[in-house]
Each structure stands twice: as structure tokens, then as C-alpha cells.
Amino acid sequence: MEDLTDVYNELIMEHSMNSYNKKKLDSADYCQIGHNPNCGDEITLELKLNDNIIEDMAFSGHGCAISQASTSIMIDTLKGKTLDEAKEIIKTFIGMIKREITDEEELKKLEDAIAFKNVSNMPARVKCALLAWHTIEDILNKN
């Protein structure tokens, strides 16, 4: 049995319930919807760039605690990063959830997002944790 407090930990719960990142940006450069048809989770990500730096991000939408918290923490982690740094972090996060990257040193760059490490033990929740990360991937791939 998984210890649920590993997954539903303080950080994740705080972000999932009342996230300060859940708002609208005044002027966003990108706006992308991410949808998980199986469980109905849907988020809209907004992103504002300053040159090649992610200046600001916000999200709206609905979904489970894991998907909501993952979106909010992703925003905290990626804000202020260059696009290249962001791409690297995204790749690492996806790798962590899929258990392809386990090296602690490598995972350090995820900052708070490392809180989702144990979701990799819950196959039914992997999609929830990845929703926002795949959505921002879509935005960055367009760039």
C-alpha cells in the first residue's frame, strides 16, 4: 500500500485547493487548452514571454488535486526560466513521472515539482500529473 501522504502532501494539497496561480493574465502571448478526455480534467494555460524568458504564467480550469497542483507548481517552477531551461525541466519532470529519470541530482532542477515523484507509483494518476506539462510542451513546440 502506498503511503498516501507521500502523494497528497502539504505542498500538493495547498496548491490544488487555493492556488495563487489560478487567475487570468492581463496580456498573454500564448493560451493553450489541455484536456484529459478520460477523466474530464481541463486546464487553460496562459504564458507571457519577455524575449526568451517566461515572464509570467497562469491557469484556469478544473480537475483533480494532482492535475491542479501539478499545474500550479509547474508555473512556480518555470516562471523566470529561459525557454531552453524550461524545456529541460519539462523533459526531466516527464522522465521522473515515467520513471525514466531517477537520479536525485538530475531531479533537483525540478525544485518543488519533485513533490510529484511518488505519482510515478500510481499508474492511474500519471496522466493527471502530466496534463499541464504536456500542455506547455505544446506551446513551446510551437515556438
Next chain:
Amino acid sequence: MELTNIKADFPLLVNRKIAYLDSGATTQKPFPVINAINEFYKNYNANPHRGAYSLSMEATEIYENTRTKIAKFINAKHREEIIFSKNATESLNLIAYSYGLENLKKNDEIVISIMEHHSNLVPWQKVAKTTGAKLNYMYINDEFEISDEEIQNKITDKTKIVGITHVSNVLGTINNIDKIIKYAHKKGAIVIVDASQSIPHMKIDVQKLDADFLVFSGHKMLAPLGIGVLYGKKELLNNMTPFLMGGDMIEYVHEQTTTYAPLPNKFEAGTQNVEGVIGLGSAIDYIENIGYDKIHEIEAEIVGYAIEKLSKIDYLTLYLTPNREHHSSVISFNIKGVHPHDVASILDNYGVCVRSGNHCAQPLLRSMGIDSTCRASFYFYNTKEDVDKLLEALDKAYKIFEKYITNSAKKS
């Protein structure tokens, strides 16, 4: 049959020691069904209808005898009114393509209920789009039921097809299909009954109902995955064109033209799922052996107990008709302010299997103003201990979330 320990007949329930509350998705399989399939492969496997040797004849005989068994089981007038398919979804698609597309015209109306599973909804959107017919919905009232007025308002002289699920896979509501069929016939429409969620629990008599088509999946009634049934009135099936073309469904094949086999083969193209058919036959034996009366008795007790307990829990919202006699064995609920996917994960952690999500009924949930629910669905092998496990696990889930649930969410 000795009923003291039904669970012992279901190896998965013994081996996994879980509270399996997702029989609405698929049921577990008892030993006799598993053994029947085993026996088929050990002693009877051959391609039915295709060999002159006795092994193939025997396989054909078992296959065709099961058709007769199913005809008796649902009281069809003719055995060739029973068509084997992959599942309820394929049966419904067959009707949509071979009846709907061929018989509907612009301005005709198709009426279905808002509680249909996507499999009795999406095909009708396609038929409506292609033929120019209109797709109308019967909505539910505050008691999660379709009222008589709604039936009479939506089924009109223009209605040609009515599609209705006998029991909702989300709400557990038992629809008054008797009334719907009578009214639809008065208006000149044919009625398709989706019995996927009813036939595991209650006796179906297609002649008494006077259903024009009726479909179900074997896997929700103890049989293997991948076997389904389409019942259709003979005169309707005879006038329909085949759905899938190929081997076994033909009479003469020339280079440019083909004549089709008579019923039921006309609708059974290609090598069939004989293992599934045999498993379904054995599942019917099992159900008949216990008896629908007994099944009802067991379920009424367990589901009644679950409803009594769940409705006393303040942190839950239940989506359930207050009329017990209109309710089957499915209970949808939410912990206020907590997403059902999280709840289901936590319940899983405590060995309780419930489904969460939109249950392939997005229009229904949207009409209720929600995106998803948790759903516990019961079968006669469940026990009060399973319900108790659910209640305990729900308390644990609530405790994890309690201090984070905002007051506004709690009220919603």
C-alpha cells in the same frame, strides 16, 4: 444452489481480497464460466460453420445451442432474432448503420434520453447528421428520472426511433421502458432498449416489453469480455442490410454481386467469438441457477444498506432517485469539494474499487452541472462488508482533504 458463500465462486474476489464495486463496468467471472471456456479449448475448439468433420460440427452445435438458450432467456419468439456481436456498442452501431441510416429521412426525429451511454448516443449523432434527421433528448427531473410528461413532450408523430437505456449506468435509475415503448409505438416509432445495465439484475422479456431492438454486453453479466447480443424483431432484421461483410454472412458470391445468408448469419460476418458465446451460455446458467428473485433480494439488501449509510454522511452528495423501486444497483456520489478521481485513488489504496469520471455519459453530467462522479456499482456477490470497507475508506479520504477543503467548496 448454496448461497452462503457466493464470493467463493469468484476466484478473483478470493485472490485479490478487494471490495470490488465496479460491476457496472464489468463483472467478475465465476468458476463455471471460466471452466466452460477452458473445457471448450480442451475438447471442442474448431471453427463453427466451416468444417465437415465432427469436431467442427460439435463446435457449431454448442454455438447454436447457446443462441437458443439466449432466445429463451429473454423470451425471443425466434432463435434467429439473436445476433452475436462484440458488445453492446457494436450492437447499437449495427442498428444505427443498418436500420437508422437506411430508414431515416430529413426532418424525421430520433429521441434518446440524456442518460444514454455514449454508445447509444454518438451513433445517433452520426445518423442524424447523415440523414438530416433531428436528434432530441428526454431530460431528467429533480428526482433523476424521466417524467411521463417528458416522454409525451419529446416523442412526437415525427419520431421514428427512440433509444433508451433500461437502467442508467450513472444514476441507477430504472426507466419506465414499458411506458416509453407503448407511447413510442402509438406514435409509430421503433424502440431500441439498451439493457446493458439491467439484464445482469432483472428478468428481461422482449415479447412482453414489445421491444423492437434490445442490446447488451456479456461481460456485465458474468460472461467473458468481447461478446455481446443484439435482439431484433425478425421482420425488422430481415429488412435490414448487413453491417459487416465477409465470410459466413453470404449465400452466393459472384465477382460483382453477392446474395446474403438468412438470419442470423447475415449479421455475423467472419469467425465468431465462440469462447465468448460459450462463456455467455454458462453465465446465463449461473444466473438462472441463482434466480433473478434471489439476485434482487441480495442486491436490495446490500444496496439498501449502502444507501442508508451513505445518505447519512454530510460530506457526500448522492445522485440518486428517492424512489427505491426505480433504482437499481449503481450509486453515484461525490465528496463535496474533492475531485472524484482523487477519491477513487484513495479508495483504491484501501482496497475498494470504484469508478470515477464521466462514465461515458458526458451530456448527462453536463446537464447536471458536474463533470464527474465516483460510482459504486454492486452485484449479488457483494456483501455488507464491502459496503463497510467503502464507508471506512471514504472517511479516510475525507480526512486527508478535510482541512484543505475551502468553505465555499463545502457548500457547493
